[in-house]
Structures are given as structure tokens and as C-alpha cells.
Amino acid sequence: MTRLEHAFEENVTEPVPWDRLLHATLGRMTGGISPTALQLAFFDWAGHLGLNPGRQSALQEKALRKALRLAAYSGHCLAGDEEGRCIEPLPNDHRFDAREWERWPFSFIHQAFLLQQQWWHVATTGVPGVDPHHEEVVNFTVRQMLDVLSPSNFLPTNPEVLERTINENGWNLVRGASNWLEDAQREIAGRPQKGGGDYAVGRDLALTPGKVVHRNALMELIQYEPATETVHPEPVLIVPAWIMKYYILDLQPGRSLIEYLVNQGHTVFVVSWKNPGPDDREMGMADYRRLGVNDALDAVNAIVPEQKVHGVGYCLGGTLLTLAAAAMARDGDDRLATLSLLAAQTDFTEPGELDLFIDESQVSFLEDVMWARGYLGRDQMAGAFHLLRSQDLVWSRLVRNYLMGEREEMFDLMAWNADATRLPYRMHSEYLRHLFLHNDLVEGRYDIEGRPVSVGDIDAPIFSVATQKDHIAPWHSVYKIVRLARTDVTFLLTRGGHNAGIVSEPGHPRRHYQMKHFQPLGRTYPAERFERETPREEGSWWLAWQQWLAERSGEPVSPPSIGAPERGYVPYADAPGEYVLMH
Template identity: 65%
Template sequence: MTHDKVERVDTGRGAHPIDRLLHAGMGRVTGGLSPASLGLAYVDWAIHMGISPGRQTELVEKAWRKATRLSLYAMRCAANGAERHPPCIEPLPQDTRFNASQWQRWPFNVWYQGFLLTQQWWHVATTDIRGVETHHEDVVNFLGRQILDIYSPSNYFWTNPELMETTAKEGGANLYRGLRNWWDDTARRIQGEPPAGMEKWKVGENLALTPGKVVYSNRLIELIQYEPATDRVHPEPVLIVPAWIMKYYILDLRPGKSLVEYLVNQGHTVFMMSWKNPSADDSDLGMEDYRKMGIMDALKAVNTIVPEQKVHAAGYCLGGTLLMLAAAAMAREGDDRLASLTCFAAQCDFTEPGELDLFIDDSQVTFLEDMMWHAGYLSSDQMAGAFQLLRSKDLIWSRMVREYLMGERSEMIDLMAWNADTTRLPYRMHSEYLRQLFLNNDFVEERYDVDGQPIHLWDVRTPIFAVGTTKDHIAPWKSVYKINRLARTDVTFALTTGGHNAGIVTPPGHPRRTYQVHCRKVQDPYLAPDDFLAEVPSKQGSWWPEWHRWLARHSGNKGKPPQMGADVRGYRPQRNAPGKYVLMD
């Protein structure tokens, strides 16, 4: 790829090729983190802390009190036994590193208590410093936690009683297995091979098995039409728009865990978009290309195959955000082909985007742009690294202890295999998405244009079904919930337990899932998110049947299923599902 081609799609100003090459090289060392962004955050925090002697005195006092409390606790435990004395501090509910009974023995109890007290002190030291920009405060606090987690006593042999006990029982066999695991993982990374356990999962063999045909394709998508599973189906087809940051089969994982399978079994005609995994040749694809060649071309194909019927459109994550943009543009043009709009864990207002905001500011986006400029895309490794940092305690350190010291391999389950089947993001599209939506929040602040005309979510008049998940660190549910403030149509909001992926992939019969659902008519007063939690009753099980019933209420009477594809050039069945784009590395 030449520089001339890239410069044609450049979104930056004052960019010099030498600077960009330097930044791209630095990014390979820093894992994509901008040194300037981190430095600005620390300088902001340090300067304001330096001119706050009162806060400094308060922190010294807190440190002294914590040290005194820990010392007294240590002396009492040494004299009388740890079981007779309550701990100084309890771990946070999501921190399970010190739950085992071995951690209550001397001196391990003192070590982990000292670690937790240090974590607590650092949190106080990096929050609520007057004058520090909120984003900088979050960055300093987050990076402090990352550094402290490196030194957790659970990470090291001589300070982890569970590990020492296991090693004694097994005569060191666990360490030998751990060394083999480490060597295997290292060899796989060097050779560019998938992680251990992926060999048992194959797309088209035991993943993405719902029968269907690719009925349309272009440079960016394949469109899959799934075969009917019932004699009669609702007349309005369902078009699903997955995020291009993930392979589509998260929604067709395997029999019994497939949303697609569930929908066709309930009498819906389902179409699924499968995004191409972009290469350097696709660096010039932008948000408009994804809207037009993605959603609009797919919608045209669905209308050709199932004529004279409106379409239920559903989008997941980034696919949901793009679908909202497309629906708003259609509303502006008077295009009424949508029967309803459904968004799974998708944001339209990015003022509270969750922990990913830690990696997004002007400096960081510029740094990412230079890395993408050099390669033509954002690599899957860079994206995976960012997501791992958000949960480094579980995804990095606890995993290393479990697999490389305990010698225990986690079984590769279907959802983990899908998560390891990574994708890339083209330069122009990702830059536009980060700047226009994440940084500037142009869509809800009336600055997002399509074909030179402003579009607004409140122009959409089709009913909306939105889903949030309680443990979502990518699209926090309260951010997703904001659609209730912005939409001027009927909105049904469902909140399910689980995370960004596991909460969405929740088939009926899941033993641990609950959900809450509230239907707000356009004339009804707004229900604040905390009031939603307190007032809306919780239901046991999956939210899928709730969505099916909602779709059925907004659909016509069932009739004969449509044919597979259309007898029109370009829309005839081309190949069996799952198609070829999903198999591209």
C-alpha cells in the first residue's frame, strides 16, 4: 500500500509520514497506548496533587492509619491465630483471588491484607482531586490498578499458599505442566497459530450450523438467508446486523445456543449479515461504506427476496449503532421499510461509554490513526490487548497463575473459541467512528451528516426494542438505556444479567439468567435507570422469548415461507451457510 493511497483517506491534519512511522513503531512497543496521552494524564494529576497540601496531609494520615491497623492485625494474628481476628479489609465482590481458606493463615493473611489496603489507598489518592480532568483521573486510577495487580501476592510462588500447597501435593508436577503450557502458548504466538483448544472448534462443523444459503454478496458483506424450520412464518423478515469487530456467528453459536436457530424455530424468516475481515486494501472504507454496502445493500436484497414486506432490523454492538444511523437516515428520507428496530448492547450516546473511554482521547486516537495508517487497519492483537487490559486481573494475571503455575488448562468452550476468532478494522472507518461518535458524540449532538444532511435518532418512528447487560464493560447498560431519553417512539428496554456477550447469548433454560423489561409509550414519562432497577420486577430466564413475543406483536399473521433467494441476478443462492467471509483470516 502506497502513502499516496493512504493520504487520500487521511482524517488527520498536519500529519507527516516520518512522524506517523515513528508512532506506528512506538505503538508496537506500547501495545497501542499513546505515551503522550498517559503522560498528560499523570502530569495533570501530579500538578494538582502538588498544589494541594491539604490533600497530601490527608493521604499521609490515611497511610499511617492503614499501616498501624495492619501492624496491629499482624501482631494479634501472630500471637493468637488469624481465625480469631476479623480482617482489616474485605476484597471487592468481584475479586476472588483471596477466597480460598489458605489465605487466612499466617503470614499470607497479612500479605494479602496489606495488598488490599494499598489498593484502597491508591484509589483514594487518584480520585476526587479538585481540578483534575475526569478522563485523566480515570486513566491514572486505572493504570495504578494495573501496576498494583502485577505485585499481587497471588501472582508469585512464595506468597501464594494455594500454589505452594498444590506444588507440595503434586511434587512439582503442576510446575512442569505449567512450563509446557507456557512453551506451547509461546510457540503458538510466534508461529501465528490459534490458542490451545481451538482445534476442536470449527466454523461450519460444530459452530454456525443453522442451515442457510448466502443469497447476496459484495465487497463488504455476505448475506445469509436461513432455511425455515416451520410450515408457516411471520411475513416480516428479520435482518440481523452484527458488529464488524466480531464474527457474526456469536448469534449462531451452535445448536441450543443460537439466537438464529431460536428465531427460525419460532416462525421467523431470518437474514444475517456476515462482514468481510478487512485487509490493507480496504483501508479506504469509511462509515458511509459500511452503511451503504452493509445495511442498505442487505436491506435491498431482503426486500427483493421477500417483496412488499417491512423488515424487523436488529443490530448488535457496533452493528446496532450503525443500524441507528441507517434508520435515522431512512427516516429523514421518508423510507419506511423498517417494521421495527432492535439494538443489542448498542450505544447511540457516547458521553458515558464505559471503561473503553480510558483509551479514547484526542492524543490516543491520533496515535491509533498513525498505527492504522501504516498497516491500513487496526489489528486484532491491538484490540484484544485493550480488552485484556480492562480485565487484566482475570484475563492476564489470574490466567497466568492458573495455567503456568498451577498447570491447569481452561477448557476452550464455544464462546471462548468465537472470542479468539478475531477480526480487523479498516483505517478510515475506525478513525471516523472514534472521532465522530466516541470523541465528539456527533450523532446525538446533531452534527452527524449523511449525504450532506443532518440525521437525528428522534426522527425514527418505528418501535424500538433495546437490550442492555448488567456486567457490560464495553457498552454499559445505563449508556444503552439512554435511548429512552433520545427516542421519540415507543421503546421497550430489557436488562439482562451477564456481560456484553454472555448476556446476549442467553438461550431459554439458562439456569442463572434473570431480566427486567419495561415498555414505555412515547407519551409516558421517562423512568430513570435507578428507578427502572428498583421498580421493574425481575423475571427468571432468558430475554429471548420476550423479544420474540414483541416481534410477533409487531408482525402480521403467519403464512407460507418465502423461497430461498430470488430468481433475480445477484440474489440467487450462491453457497451454503456459513459462507466464505466468516472463514477469512
């Protein structure tokens, strides 16, 4: 008997290749930003604003008041009165700090810009009925558009540039044109930015002595040579994010976290991820956990047998290590002595400004962009991060290089930042959907090998580090581990950003931190109270963390051998290995 189909039963679920190719082509022009996501956000905002005539009237009244304030301010300036500004820049906005901006007409120009910026902030926020995510997208996009039009970006309206041009008879503009031409040639040729060649991996960076003791299709495992006569018995395994090269933790001597740990008597291993290409498109989160964390842990256990391991994860590597630790605890695997998470998120309900780029429309669009290439390019990742701090990372740099005719001096962290990596299509899609978009780990929906895992299953003590100015893993989000974990948690908040705050060697100027221990299932409190009530300690957080590790380690023993040939782990190359050199 022939089966009868019901209306609406048939459905097309598989993406159409032509559609994906169209989205991939659009993505190259938009930097991976979904045009539909932007349209939805602005339509939501404009539609609700149009249905609120009272709000429109209030905005018109506010615009009139600002115009009158600006006119009064302008009159005082023309009369020579010492009148203060009618509006101050935001605390992190330093575009108008120079005294040249206090002179007419530049005082009028920059005050008009700031008043307009404030008006647009009011206009794009607080409109009744607008989806909160759409509100954030609209506010952020308008802010980016205004930053483009800032008077500090243009020669005729920037008094600092004008004064430099007069004093140097225009040679700053000649140098700026030369800088622009050189940068354009390097971009077209795919060469590193000016000064990048001054820092070579293995020559100037990643110099801590060690050997590659294991390699698979996704990572190399480096074991570092001991620097002390005795060592703590428990080895340290560091899992960095595959969005970055591992040597951010092994910069120049004196600024290397790995070198510091080795000098403090720790046996240190680090995962050096392969820079994936199109052939690695199907590498997923399970592969990174299996070939990264689990395989590295097996190697460390073979080289240093009968000892638990101090697991350390940085950024996305910390999230991955948390997943692995939760699965291990669920299965009764107690090989981890402690778990240290550096600027790593586990709960993504408040992921910061990166959330602006993550919704269903944006993720679907980005998946099609990655599908066409097999990976997310480093140019797309860099573009997203630069947008979050466009004043500092884009416009101020353009003014300095091309209008002032200056060149910022390259330094080790800057050279590392230019040595970016790619992300495989499948892994990044799974990460965005399951963790970032749906928050499956905290919601109890994240399965490993067919069964769910939970942060609450982890019983190893946790040391969590967050940085005050982190735009990638905001410290309020990192702090959530205090409430999620059911084990001893030490939370530390240090000064700096996502990278500079972690690379905070002893002796680094202007560094301080706040640290508090939370007992298992004990009393916790909001992040704001932690920041307000926890005493501030001066200096590097490295010392406090190393002391925490030492207190949870056994009595010193003789250093283990490099590798374990009898177990198949033969040292075969000097650190930093080969994977870190892949471009």
C-alpha cells in the same frame, strides 16, 4: 500585485509521514496506547497534588493509620486470635477467597496489598483541579500496575499454588512450563490457542442451514432455511458488529439465537462481514452503511417483497443500524417494521471504561498506528479489552495455566472470542472521532449524505437489550435510548456480560431480566430507578423478545423461496459462506 502574507497565516495541517511512522513504531511496543496521553494524565495529577499540601498531609495520615491497623491485625494473627480481616476485597475481586489466604503469613501479605490498593485509590481520585478524564486514566493505570504486583501472581506469596506444588511434588510447575512453551510457540506461529481447533466454523459452529444469497466487497448476506410450515411475513435482518464474526449468534445447536428465531417461524437474514485487510483501508462508515445495511435491506426486500423488515443490530452493528434507520426515517423510507438493538450504544457521553483509551491524543496516536498497517489489528483490540478485566482475563489465567498447571477447557463462546477480526483505518477513525469522541449523533452534527440525522426521527418501535456486566457497552449508556427516541421503546436489562448476556438461550442457568415499555414522549426516569423498581423475571430474554416481535408481525404465511434468481439474488453457497472463514 503580489499578495502579502500575514504573520501566523501559514500553517501545516497535514500529518508528516515520518511522524506517523514513528508513532506507528511506538504503537507496536505500547499496544496502541499513546505515551503522551499517559504523560499528560500523570502530569496533571502530580502537578495538582503537589499544589495541595493539605491533601498530601491527609494521605500521609491515612497511610499511618493503615500501617497501625495492619500492625494490630498482624499481632492478633500471631497471638492466634480469631480476628476478622481489617479490609475486605472489592465484591468482584476473588483472588483471595480461598481459606489458605487466612493463614499467617499470607493473611498479612494479602491484607497489606489490599490496604495499599485502597490508599492508592484515594491518592489518585478527588484531587482538586484534575481533569476528570485524566483522573480516570491515572486511577486505572495505577490499578493495572498494582494488579501486576498482586501476591496472588507469584509462587512464594500464593498459598494455593504452594499447597498444590507440595501435594504434587512440583509437577504442576512442570505442566505450567509446558503450557507456557506451547502457548509461546502458538503465538509465534500465529496458530489458535490450545483447543481452538476443536471448534471449526461450519463443522461445530454456525450450523443453522442456509444459503449465501448476495455478496459485495464488504459483506455476504445469508438467508436461513425455514424450519416451520408457516412463517411470520416480516423477515428479520441481523446486522452484527464487524468487530466480531457473526456466528456468535449461531453457535452450537441449542445455543444459537439464529436457530431459535428460525424455529419460532421467522425468516432470518444475517450480514457476514468481510475481514478487512490493508486494501480496505479507505472503507469508511458510509461504506459500511451503504454496502452493509442498505445493500442487505435491498436484497431482503427483493427476496421477500412487499413486507417490512425487523431490523436487528448487535453492538457496533446496532449503532450502524440506528444511523441507517435515522437516515431512512428522515427521507420518508418506512421499510423497517421494528428496530432491535442488542448491547448497542447511541449516546456516548458515558461509554464506560473504554473511554479511558479515547481522547484527542489517544485517537491521533491510534490513527497513525492504523495508518501504517491500513487497519486496527485484532491483537490491539484484544489487548484493550483484556486490560479492562485484567484480573479475570490476564492474571488469573496466567496463574491457572502456568503456576497451577491447569488448562481451561475450550467452549464455543471462547473459541468464537479467539476468532477475532480487524477494523479498517478510515472506518475506525471516523467511528472514534464522530461518535465516541465528539458524540456527533446526539449533538446533531452527524451528517449522512450531506444532511444531519437524529435518533428522534426514528418512528419504528424499538426493543433495546443491555447486559448488567457489560464493559464495552455499559447498560447505563445503552439505557439512554429511552430518552433519545420519540417512539415506543421497550428496554430490557439481562444478567451477564457483553457477549454471554446476549447468548442466553432458554434453559440457561441463573438467567433473569427486567423489562419495561416506555410510551412515545411519555414519562421516563433514571436508569437507577428502572433497576430498582422494575420487577425481575426469571429465564431467558429471548422469549420476551420473540413475543415482542410476534406481536408486531402479521398473520403467518408460507415461507418465501431462498433467494430471488429473477431479481439477481441467486443462492450460490451454503452457510456460513466464505467471508466468515477469512483470517
